[in-house]
Amino acid sequence: MSGTLGDLGEFGLIGALTERVPPGKHVPLGPGDDAAVVAAPDGRVVATTDLLVEGRHFRRDWSTAYDVGRKAAAQNLADVAAMGAQPTALLIGLVGPAELPVAWALELYDGLRDECAVVDAGVAGGDVVRGPAVMISVTALGDLQGRAPVTRAGARPGDLVAVAGWLGWSAAGLAILGHGHRNPRAFVEAHRRPEPPYDAGPAAARLGATAMLDVSDGLIADLGHLARASQVRVDLVGDLFDVPAQMRDVARAMGVDPLNWVLTGGEDHALVATFPSGTALSARWRVIGRVHPGDGVTVDGAEWAGTGGWDHFGG
Amino acid sequence: MSGTLGDLGEFGLIGALTERVPPGKHVPLGPGDDAAVVAAPDGRVVATTDLLVEGRHFRRDWSTAYDVGRKAAAQNLADVAAMGAQPTALLIGLVGPAELPVAWALELYDGLRDECAVVDAGVAGGDVVRGPAVMISVTALGDLQGRAPVTRAGARPGDLVAVAGWLGWSAAGLAILGHGHRNPRAFVEAHRRPEPPYDAGPAAARLGATAMLDVSDGLIADLGHLARASQVRVDLVGDLFDVPAQMRDVARAMGVDPLNWVLTGGEDHALVATFPSGTALSARWRVIGRVHPGDGVTVDGAEWAGTGGWDHFGG
Numbered sequence: 001m002s003g004t005l006g007d008l009g010e011f012g013l014i015g016a017l018t019e020r021v022p023p024g025k026h027v028p029l030g031p032g033d034d035a036a037v038v039a040a041p042d043g044r045v046v047a048t049t050d051l052l053v054e055g056r057h058f059r060r061d062w063s064t065a066y067d068v069g070r071k072a073a074a075q076n077l078a079d080v081a082a083m084g085a086q087p088t089a090l091l092i093g094l095v096g097p098a099e100l101p102v103a104w105a106l107e108l109y110d111g112l113r114d115e116c117a118v119v120d121a122g123v124a125g126g127d128v129v130r131g132p133a134v135m136i137s138v139t140a141l142g143d144l145q146g147r148a149p150v151t152r153a154g155a156r157p158g159d160l161v162a163v164a165g166w167l168g169w170s171a172a173g174l175a176i177l178g179h180g181h182r183n184p185r186a187f188v189e190a191h192r193r194p195e196p197p198y199d200a201g202p203a204a205a206r207l208g209a210t211a212m213l214d215v216s217d218g219l220i221a222d223l224g225h226l227a228r229a230s231q232v233r234v235d236l237v238g239d240l241f242d243v244p245a246q247m248r249d250v251a252r253a254m255g256v257d258p259l260n261w262v263l264t265g266g267e268d269h270a271l272v273a274t275f276p277s278g279t280a281l282s283a284r285w286r287v288i289g290r291v292h293p294g295d296g297v298t299v300d301g302a303e304w305a306g307t308g309g310w311d312h313f314g315g
Numbered sequence: 316m317s318g319t320l321g322d323l324g325e326f327g328l329i330g331a332l333t334e335r336v337p338p339g340k341h342v343p344l345g346p347g348d349d350a351a352v353v354a355a356p357d358g359r360v361v362a363t364t365d366l367l368v369e370g371r372h373f374r375r376d377w378s379t380a381y382d383v384g385r386k387a388a389a390q391n392l393a394d395v396a397a398m399g400a401q402p403t404a405l406l407i408g409l410v411g412p413a414e415l416p417v418a419w420a421l422e423l424y425d426g427l428r429d430e431c432a433v434v435d436a437g438v439a440g441g442d443v444v445r446g447p448a449v450m451i452s453v454t455a456l457g458d459l460q461g462r463a464p465v466t467r468a469g470a471r472p473g474d475l476v477a478v479a480g481w482l483g484w485s486a487a488g489l490a491i492l493g494h495g496h497r498n499p500r501a502f503v504e505a506h507r508r509p510e511p512p513y514d515a516g517p518a519a520a521r522l523g524a525t526a527m528l529d530v531s532d533g534l535i536a537d538l539g540h541l542a543r544a545s546q547v548r549v550d551l552v553g554d555l556f557d558v559p560a561q562m563r564d565v566a567r568a569m570g571v572d573p574l575n576w577v578l579t580g581g582e583d584h585a586l587v588a589t590f591p592s593g594t595a596l597s598a599r600w601r602v603i604g605r606v607h608p609g610d611g612v613t614v615d616g617a618e619w620a621g622t623g624g625w626d627h628f629g630g
Contacts, residue, residue, distance in 0.1 A: 130368070131368040
């Protein structure tokens with residue numbers, strides 16, 4: 001479909017986008033009414049919302065619309081999984097300038113649809129309006145399937161700290177793009193399209209995880225939230241981090257420490273959880289540290305000297 | 316609290332905003348984790364999302380932050396009510412430039428909080444990021460309390476068409492502001508802060524409403540959606556609209572037909588519903604027409620010659 005958002009008009013665009021994204025099996029009433037109806041069999045619904053702003057969270061010259069869509073869905077679906085819940089549906093808001101190509105919006109929705117399909121979720125509804133820049137709001141809903149939510153506040157001294165998914169890959173990819181390169185592709189792809197380990201979330205809840213979160217701002221920064229909420233200290237063990245050889249090569253070429261990407265890089269949406277000592281973890285969980293009395297996050301007992309996490313208003 | 320979003324930083328602002336808005340009785344787990352948990356006792360959750368963009372949906376020189384907050388909450392809570400559901404919680408996204416005063420954001424959240432309080436809902440979570448303009452995303456959730464959702468698709472020939480709430484007041488207020496005036500205040504206030512008849516939504520469902528929606532884009536435009544979804548014609552009866560004398564006076568001074576505000580003005584968030592003929596409606600519902608076989612919306616049997624509804628990308 002050619003043309004711009006201005007040509008097609010709001011209702012035309014909503015119609016075209018809605019056709020693109022099935023509501024899915026958890027949505028008895030999808031787009032087109034005042035509101036959607038989403039199944040919430042648990043009797044509670046997990047809900048989270050995020051905003052992505054062009055130039056801040058994505059660049060149209062670095063990522064395709066399709067990848068932005070996958071990423072926008074991924075970061076919200078990962079938040080639902082990090083509560084131990086099964087994602088059910090997204091609601092999407094799109095702000096765009098009148099001159100935004102309709103094709104860009106359609107590809108964005110293709111990406112949203114395909115990322116939803118990974119977890120069997122759908123798009124229940126949304127809104128489209130004109131504005132000065134491309135901005136996407138995503139709300140994700142999920143079902144706890146009868147389990148208690150796994151919050152950030154339950155970690156206890158003695159617990160294991162374990163991670164599922166990737167760490168530092170997106171940050172390495174961003175550094176590569178920032179240097180004007182496109183390779184190694186694996187990192188660039190990881191930056192463009194994270195692959196959160198969604199099903200590890202409900203699995204962690206079933207394994208008895210005491211606390212969990214998704215790594216969106218960087219492992220140390222996010223574990224800082226967990227340590228604060230749980231009133232504990234989290235100590236990471238440097239030797240337990242397996243930095244891939246390819247990542248070490250890229251870091252060496254740039255003169256940086258690759259462990260900094262692993263410990264402070266955001267946007268991979270790994271899940272990090274604490275488990276009672278002795279929990280039999282499946283192979284997808286890599287133990288990376290332990291919970292102690294105290295506060296804050298340490299690496300081998302000491303404060304990490306690298307840069308911290310990402311503050312969206314700070315420097 | 317003085318300073319700008321840039322001074323305070325993302326986490327500082329989220330903390331200050333979260334203190335401002337209680338999650339309320341329907342939210343067992345509020346802001347501060349990866350996601351919130353909201354009660355959904357019905358086993359389904361009603362969900363809707365809207366975007367408000369500065370310069371398009373509000374102007375900071377015409378509306379206070381507080382009023383923008385009330386309006387942003389109102390339009391979403393009205394969408395939930397229009398399904399016949401009880402609103403439970405909002406999720407809020409705020410995009411703002413670094414130079415946006417923190418006080419503006421805090422007042423916005425005061426408005427969100429106070430509008431939520433009208434329906435006993437709370438703010439379950441949100442996101443704050445920097446961007447080129449002020450944009451607000453609002454997702455509202457609600458509970459059907461065991462009833463079927465009242466969609467747009469159930470109107471049948473012979474049904475009564477009835478409205479609860481105000482029509483044309485916001486449009487009159489906008490026209491007054493557009494002429495550089497601030498009076499009569501009642502209309503200006505209605506534009507700044509709509510008062511949707513929230514509890515009429517669940518009440519309509521209990522009365523057996525066959526279809527319902529909230530009037531956000533204008534009565535004729537929105538009834539057009541209902542007529543299309545239900546495959547019927549809606550005929551409005553001009554004599555049944557009681558245009559207040561004060562509105563007639565303002566319209567006369569501007570040389571316009573006040574019925575055009577009533578029939579095509581958006582943003583009052585009245586609820587319009589269809590009921591089986593003979594339904595004993597309470598005094599808050601004013602019968603304004605009847606459902607017929609056919610398609611489209613007519614006024615006294617003819618197409619309305621005034622302007623249509625509001626298309627966010629169109630002219």
